[in-house]
Amino acid sequence: HLYALKGVTCRDIDGDGLKDIVVLMSLSYLGEEEEPVVQADYSIYYQRTGGFYEDKEIKESIPxxxxxxxEEIVEKAREYWGWRA
Incomplete structure (x- = not known):
């Protein structure tokens, strides 16, 4: 569940010239012992000619x-695509 929205930005992440959407948030869920847990997370949506598509694999490389x-998430994601800071 969405606990807090920390930020939204539109920047070209993958170098194709189109603005992508990056969402930084905190999510909440119940832990193993039913205790509330809040965890930082982000999502990246790449703009394509047919709309926006979520990258579900990038978090394996960039937790x-x-x-x-x-800014740190954007910088790491752009480096992932070969952009230099």
Whole structure:
């Protein structure tokens, strides 16, 4: 469940010249012992000619840390696609 929206930005992440959407958030869920857990997360939606498509694989390479900022997520994602900071 969405706990907090930390930020939304529209930037070209993958270098195709189209603006993509990056969403930084906190999600909440019940842990193993039914205790509430809040975890940082993000999503990237790439713009294509037919709309926006979520990248569900990038988080395997770039996990979100609790203290990551939007700029850090954008920088890491752009580096993932070969952009230099």
């Amino acid at each position: 979100c840390k609790e203290d990551d900022s939007m």
